[in-house]
Amino acid sequence: MLRLKTSTCFIILLCLVVLPSRINAQEVLVVGDTTIARIDSLSYETDDVVVTATRVEKKIIDIPYSVVRLKNTQYKFSRKVTIDDVLENVPGLFLQSRYGNHDVRVSIRGFGSRSNTGIRGVRILLDGIPESEPDGQTRIEAIDFNSIGSIEVVKGNSSSLYTNAPGGVINFINDAYFPYSFVTNFNEFGSFDLRRNGLKFGVRTDKYGFLGTYSYHNYKGYRPHSEDYWHIFNTVVDLLPGDETNLQVLGYFVDGLIKLPGSLTKEEFEEDPYQASQREVDRDTKRITTKGRLGLRFKTDFGKQKEHGVEVTGYGTLKYFHRTSSNYRIINRYGIGNSFRYIYRSSIANLDNEFSVGGDMLYQSGPIQFHQNIGGIKGDQLDALTDETISNIGFYFSDYLELYNKQLYLLLTGRYDNVFYEAIDQLLATRSNNRRFEAFTPKAAINFKILPNVSIYSSFGLSFDSPAGNELDNYPSSSDPSVLINPDLKAQKSQNFEIGIKGNLKNPYQQFFSNILFEATFFNSIIEDEIVPFEVFGDVFFRNAAQTTRSGLELGADADILPWMNFQASYTFSDFGYDSYDALTIDENLDTTSQSFTGNEVPSVPKHNIYFALSFNREFTQGITGFIRTSFRHVTGMYVDDANSDKTDSYGILNANAGLDMIFGKFNLLISGGVNNIFDKVFVGFVSINSSTGRFYEAGEPFNYYAGINLGYAIQ
Secondary structure (H helix, E strand, C coil): CCCCCHHHHHHHHHHHHCCCCCCCCCCEEEECCEEEECCCCCCCCCCCEECCCCCCCEEHHHCCCCEEEEEHHHHCCCCCCCHHHHHCCCCCEEEEECCCCCCEEEEECCECCCCCCCECCEEEEECCEECCCCCCCECCCCCCCCCEEEEEEEECCCCCCCCCCCCEEEEEEECCCCCCEEEEEEEEEECCCEEEEEEEEEEECCCEEEEEEEEEEEECCCCCCCCEEEEEEEEEEEEEEECCEEEEEEEEEEEEEEECCCCECHHHHHHCCCCCCHHHHHHCCEEEEEEEEEEEEEEEEECCCCCEEEEEEEEEEEEEEEEECCEEEEEEEEEEEEEEEEEEEEEECCEEEEEEEEEEEEEEEEEEEEEEEECCEEEEEEEEEEEEEEEEEEEEEEEEEEEECCCEEEEEEEEEEEEEEEEEECCCHHHCEEEEEEEEEEEEEEEEEEECCEEEEEEEEEEEECCCCHHHECCCCCCCCCCCECCCCCCEEEEEEEEEEEEEEECCCCCCCCEEEEEEEEEEEEEEEEEEEEEECCEEEEEEEEEEEEEEEEEEEEEEEECCEEEEEEEEEEEEEEEECEEEEECCCCCEEEEECCCCECCCCCCEEEEEEEEEEEEEECCEEEEEEEEEEEECCCECCCCCCCECCCEEEEEEEEEEEEEECCEEEEEEEEEECCCCCCCEEEECCCCCCCCCEEECCCCEEEEEEEEEEEEC
């Protein structure tokens, strides 16, 4: 039974359908033979072409689910430290940042909210290549927002096209499609000794393009023992050897360190919300990361009408990690991966049809050393040595069929995934074992364009989310504690339904409300064997809840009130609860008791998440444009555990930023700055769920400022 009446959704959708049809401010102004770029508001267009949603090029208005595409011009005056600096305006996306950009929780429709470290349930791509591990776990150290040109966000079940993507997909795309050569120096500084410096340059000719970005990040952090620093290099070589043929070389290298202050008890949080956990300080809990990736992508269209398309991508990864907590781990991982897809465009009974088939393979292996952690220093004795292998092989198909008059379309997709884990104890062979998870996840979706720029869509599909490698760590009270891999944990599966409406009402000749973009989506998911974390004396393990129902509503609107004034709003309602959940609770003494969580709300998800932003931009004189923006977010309280033993307070955060964009011939000077959490609100920004010691609470960022200066030179 749905936890939210669908009638409410249909009333809201109907109201949106009958909005006055006016709207769209142009993105460029043409003066004589000169084209002048218009400063972008925070809006996005439904006629933008995206690839991530369907794995072939489609306009957003033609895709039968909720998709957002952001351009880097939309956040060029913003701080670019964390993912929520650039994605804060996306309806349905809830972000909780612990330590900058390197331990953020990304939640879409509740998927991803279970992770106390890294990103789960949402597939993360960089230039279309998985940044997610084969098991779905993701860290995003390689994402440099100074290098990113656009971001595509697919909200909702994407398991029929991508591995471990029940919540959706986020694809960060490097800025490789610039029109002419350039060089830019960017500099950013701010509170808590924030410093980011770097260089971005591009070379463009008729036959190739080359993008290179280097960033240095240094941040002391607003809590003790939370400093981090990073070197990040991204590059794309874009070759055009012939018509309809493209060859790309994509690479990155990341090296850095982050220290972790840990979560606090409620008493500690009330005494000083910004203190570090003494246990994490004593352990010198940190992560040292060195990793790189090199990929090659070939794409071509062929045939008399270019009806055939082929794309092949291959890549290799090297990763070297140090992790300190209760022990000191050294993790070496070597990976290879590839993906392919074939596209055939044809017509059936004079109706357009586009069929595609493809596959993905990612193999990763390497040793993990376990040493004693002596105040953050590796002990000399080797306590354990494990060889870990994770592989994922998946195949998918997609058929996009026109049903009626370029208005009604049916999209059928399906994917088979096989995820394999193996752990071999090099010191004690009897503890070696492996596990395999596999499933087929189909999805059917329909899209009806009631106007050329307004469509109603609906979909139903299954999703499959195998446990991540760290989620399979065995614990003392499992059915077989002698093996390395948890023998009891099952894959999480769900049935997902959504219905929505989206549109872009535009009239460039209208003075007021020349552009209104809107979306509204109702969703319902029934999840079997939801994977949830629990603790045994500070160490996190995972188990299955029996059944969970999630229902919710996502609303978003973006309007150019005047050509120089933009208003944006989003609202997400989440009603997530455990329908059936009986679990063993394990305390710090390893004593177990049976406890029922049936009827409780899912932790770490606010029931209401509201966002507003108002921005102004004006061209003061030729070549000089000013920008100012203020935003407000209100988040209601969140439960901290499955038992619903405590709930965080609601909070509201007010931010503001401003900037000047100045063009002097071939030079461009951009000056920006802003203030976050203007009223210095103390709030719980991250909930570390199901802690057995009551360490649930981590403070969000207090009052802080930032400023940036970018100097660019264009070679036209």
